[in-house]
Amino acid sequence: MELQNIVRGEPVSLPEMLNAREHRVYFQQELLKKYGCTLISFTLNIAGPVKVFPLAVRTFEEGENLIRSYCKTMGIRLENCLEHRDKTGFEAFFPAACEPEKVKRCMVMLEENSTLGRLFDIDVIRTDGRKVSRQELGYAERKCMICSRPAFECSRSRRHSVSDLQTAAVGIMSDYFADRYAGRIAQTACRALLYEVHATPKPGLVDSDNNGSHADMDVFTFESSALSILPYFKAFTACGINNAEKPGREVMELIRPIGVEAEIEMRRATNNVNTHKGAIFSFGIFCAALGILYGRSMPYSREKLSALCAGIAGDVPEELNRENASEKEEGTAGEICWKKYHIGGIREEAAKGYPAVFNIALPAFCSRAARGFPLNDAGILTLVDLMAVTEDTNIIHRSSEKELRKIQEQMKQLSADHVEEKNYRKVLKELDRKFAEQKISPGGSADLLAITYFLYFIEEGISPNKI
Amino acid sequence: MEIKKPAIAGTVESSDCLVSVEPGDGKIDFSLESSVANQFGHQIRKVTFETLERLGVDNVKISIVDKGALDCTIKARIEGAVYRSADQYKDLPWGGAIQ
Numbered sequence: 001m002e003l004q005n006i007v008r009g010e011p012v013s014l015p016e017m018l019n020a021r022e023h024r025v026y027f028q029q030e031l032l033k034k035y036g037c038t039l040i041s042f043t044l045n046i047a048g049p050v051k052v053f054p055l056a057v058r059t060f061e062e063g064e065n066l067i068r069s070y071c072k073t074m075g076i077r078l079e080n081c082l083e084h085r086d087k088t089g090f091e092a093f094f095p096a097a098c099e100p101e102k103v104k105r106c107m108v109m110l111e112e113n114s115t116l117g118r119l120f121d122i123d124v125i126r127t128d129g130r131k132v133s134r135q136e137l138g139y140a141e142r143k144c145m146i147c148s149r150p151a152f153e154c155s156r157s158r159r160h161s162v163s164d165l166q167t168a169a170v171g172i173m174s175d176y177f178a179d180r181y182a183g184r185i186a187q188t189a190c191r192a193l194l195y196e197v198h199a200t201p202k203p204g205l206v207d208s209d210n211n212g213s214h215a216d217m218d219v220f221t222f223e224s225s226a227l228s229i230l231p232y233f234k235a236f237t238a239c240g241i242n243n244a245e246k247p248g249r250e251v252m253e254l255i256r257p258i259g260v261e262a263e264i265e266m267r268r269a270t271n272n273v274n275t276h277k278g279a280i281f282s283f284g285i286f287c288a289a290l291g292i293l294y295g296r297s298m299p300y301s302r303e304k305l306s307a308l309c310a311g312i313a314g315d316v317p318e319e320l321n322r323e324n325a326s327e328k329e330e331g332t333a334g335e336i337c338w339k340k341y342h343i344g345g346i347r348e349e350a351a352k353g354y355p356a357v358f359n360i361a362l363p364a365f366c367s368r369a370a371r372g373f374p375l376n377d378a379g380i381l382t383l384v385d386l387m388a389v390t391e392d393t394n395i396i397h398r399s400s401e402k403e404l405r406k407i408q409e410q411m412k413q414l415s416a417d418h419v420e421e422k423n424y425r426k427v428l429k430e431l432d433r434k435f436a437e438q439k440i441s442p443g444g445s446a447d448l449l450a451i452t453y454f455l456y457f458i459e460e461g462i463s464p465n466k467i
Numbered sequence: 468m469e470i471k472k473p474a475i476a477g478t479v480e481s482s483d484c485l486v487s488v489e490p491g492d493g494k495i496d497f498s499l500e501s502s503v504a505n506q507f508g509h510q511i512r513k514v515t516f517e518t519l520e521r522l523g524v525d526n527v528k529i530s531i532v533d534k535g536a537l538d539c540t541i542k543a544r545i546e547g548a549v550y551r552s553a554d555q556y557k558d559l560p561w562g563g564a565i566q
Contacts, residue, residue, distance in 0.1 A: 018477075018543055025478045121481070131479075152535040155482055156503050 003163065006170050010087045011049035020088035027084070028093065032127055035079055035095035038103050041123040042067060042092040047165035051089035055173045060090045062176075063120050066110055067094060074106045100124050104132035108139050116176050118145045119169055145169065178241050181294050186233035188461070189283050192454035193226035193276065196446060199379035201428045203387075204435030205446050212432060213398070213441040217273050225276050228269035232262035236284045240291020248311025251288055255312075259284045277332070278346055278394075278447040285312050285350055286451060290458070300458070302358050310353030317347045333397035333443075341401050345393035346444055354451070356389050361452040368420070369456065380428055381420045382452055386445040387411040394443035403440065468553055470527045476547030477536075484536040486548040491526040495519060501533035514538050518545045 012020075024041070031039055044051075044060055064081070071078050071094070079095040096103050104124040111117035124132045134141060144154040145168045154160060197219055200207035211218050235258045243251050262280045267273070289308035290300075298304060320338040334345040349356055361382050368378035388411035395404045419427055435441070473489040484501075499511055511533060518541075519527065529545070536544070 014539060014543060018483075018540065018547070021478050021480050021483055022476070025480070123480075152481065152502055153506070156507055156535045156537065158537070 003167055003170060006055055006174075007048065007050050007053050007166050009050045009053040012051060012088050013049075016088055020086060024084075024091055028125055029129060031082070031093055031095055032125065032129060036127060037079065038096045038098055038100040038127065039125040040067060040071075040078075040094040040096055040103060040107065041125060042094070043089055043121045045119050045121045046089065046169055048162040052085075052087050055170065055177075057090065058177065059116055059119060059173045060092075062116060063122075064092050066114055066116075066120075067092075067107070067122065070106050070110045071096065071103075074102070076103055076106060100126045100132045101137060104134075104137060108134060108137070111142075115179075116172060118142075119172055145172070178238065178294065182234045182237035182241065182291065184461075185237040185287055185290050185458075186230050188457045189233040189287060189454055190226050190230045192450050192457060193279060193283075194223060195375060195379065195453045196450035197222040197226070199376050199383070199449070201425065201432045202380055202383055202446065203428060203431035204439075204441040205443070207432075209429075210432070210436070213436050213439045217270065217275055221270050221273055222275050224269045225266050225273075228265045229262045229276060229280060232258055232265065232280070233283060233287050236287035237291040237294075240288035240293075241295040242291075244292045244295025248292075248308065248313075249315050251292065252285075252312045252315065255284050255288050278334075278444060279450055281346060282350065282354075282447055282451055283454070285309050286454065288312055302362070302455075305455075306353035306355075306358045310351060313347070313350035315351075317344050317351050320344065320347060333393040337393040337396045337401075341396065343391045343393060343396065343401070345391050346447065348391070349448075354448075356386060357448055357451050357455070360389060361386050361448060362455055365452050365456055366459075373420075375453075375456075377424070379449060379453060381424060383442070383445055383449050384411050384414050384419065384424075384428075386448050386452075387442050388415060390442070390445045390448060392442050392444035394441055399438065399440055403438075407440070407442070468523050468549055470524060470549065470552045471554070472552055474548050474551035476551060477540075477544035479532055479534050481534050482536055482540070484531050484533040484541055484544050486541075486544040487530045488545075488548045488552050489528045491528045493526055495525060496528040498530040499533065500531070501535075503533065503535050507533075510538070511541060514541050515545060518542045519549075522546065522549050524549055 024043075028039060028041055042063060044056055044063070046056055068078065068081075070076075076096050076098040079097055082093045084091040107122040107124055111120050111122060114120070126132065142151040143149070144151045144160070146160050146164060147154065149159075197206060198208050200209050202212065204213040206212050206214055206217055206219055206222055208219055236255050239254050239258060240251060243254055246254075259280050262284070263277055266276055266280065286305075286309060289305055289312060292308050293300060293304065320335065331339070334347060337343045337345055344351075364385050365378050365382040368381060369375060373381070388408055392404060395407060414427065470488055470490045473487065475485060475487045477483055477485040479485050495516065497512060497515060499508060501508060501511060504511075511531065515529065515531065519525070519529070522545075527549075529548075531541070531544075533541070
């Protein structure tokens with residue numbers, strides 16, 4: 001986003017700034033008198049005439065929270081928190097019942113540790129009104145955020161332009177929040193994969209009871225796999241954030257290499273077993289789409305997310321024709337099924353914006369969770385819904401298209417019989433036994449169940465922009 | 468202008484300065500304590516004398532504790548201190564009298 005669209009707010013004049021500074025010092029003196037203890041005074045260090053804009057407010061609030069957390073951890077008791085929210089820049093004051101040097105050390109640690117720290121001005125004032133300086137405690141003076149010369153030198157000589165300083169500050173702030181968002185999306189994706197594999201019983205799939213139709217993997221293989229790909233979920237999201245204005249198809253080309261790397265890491269973690277290849281594909285698209293939402297500052301909605309997924313994956317089914325023409329010897333289950341039956345599988349589902357998830361699985365799952373079903377049970381019941389509609393190429397690949405149609409009918413029947421009101425666990429356990437005998441594994445539906453858990457958790461955390 | 472009584476303006480926040488004035492003994496008596504005295508001491512002195520001249524102040528003890536203030540801030544703080552010493556407290560023309 002352009003700088004002038006981010007640093008948007010009421011400009012302040014020099015006299016207003018000078019008045020505000022004097023008032024701040026008077027107020028500090030009043031607080032020192034009233035509380036008779038050390039005082040922490042917190043402001044942001046933002047160059048230019050506009051001091052208050054949404055990103056700065058968020059940074060200020062983050063700073064207040066960090067001060068509280070650091071003090072709590074270091075055993076510094078804060079007596080109060082007083083705020084001034086004026087256009088000359090927000091200010092917070094914390095009277096602290098602790099010796100000033102200890103408080104200053106703690107605040108320097110915060111300023112140095114947090115990536116936002118460079119934007120924080122945290123003064124620690126003794127009861128006699130004198131500030132504790134960094135120098136007297138043996139710390140280095142603060143560095144300029146652009147060239148790492150001593151900060152006062154650059155500011156006194158106006159070495160850098162206001163717009164360069166604003167760009168640097170806005171960069172630090174946006175990177176911090178984007179990084180945290182991407183990290184939390186990645187955690188949530190990983191959490192969803194763990195919930196999916198632990199949901200029990202699942203017909204033919206690895207779960208907490210057994211390995212279903214699989215001889216080469218168990219629940220631990222899946223856990224190892226899920227953890228190994230967490231950093232790539234973060235990378236997919238960051239890629240979406242950084243390329244939010246590009247067309248979806250271009251974003252697909254940018255996330256593809258991340259997916260390739262994720263698969264290499266997955267195979268390393270699982271001793272070359274394919275646990276999450278399909279999941280990497282879909283989670284890659286969803287993470288990138290959530291990144292785009294963030295990058296465009298759009299509030300979350302299912303409709304928008306679905307449309308973004310469709311935009312990203314729009315060209316993917318086309319590739320099957322190209323891959324078909326090149327007559328690759330070995331392919332994925334999805335590629336082979338396309339050759340044999342012209343079933344597009346997950347690629348078509350993705351290109352359509354995941355209708356099975358948004359129209360069927362997610363509403364059904366959320367409704368069950370709201371009615372008090374445990375997340376495990378809401379999950380296994382939603383797997384039935386997904387198996388009824390999914391063109392699961394894992395099933396076709398390991399048995400046949402005819403078998404897939406039979407299973408879809410069977411699942412539709414279970415739903416029609418209101419299995420969720422009956423002994424569904426027993427029914428699914430019995431199916432698990434049958435599937436394992438016939439080596440049927442609905443891996444494609446399992447991936448979509450993981451996505452369903454993922455979106456449930458995302459929505460639970462309210463809008464992803466608030467994560 | 469005549470400095471009638473002691474007055475101060477400003478703070479010792481970074482990028483600011485604290486200016487104190489009091490009646491002088493017939494001349495301008497200037498003292499400076501600055502974190503950037505080596506690089507900018509001369510410039511601060513120049514700004515101070517120019518500002519006092521334009522305000523018509525020639526009999527004052529002025530002391531400045533500087534924390535890296537820009538010239539415009541130093542000018543405005545000197546003005547503030549001088550106006551306060553002449554009993555003007557409200558609507559100080561920070562930086563206004565001297566452009």
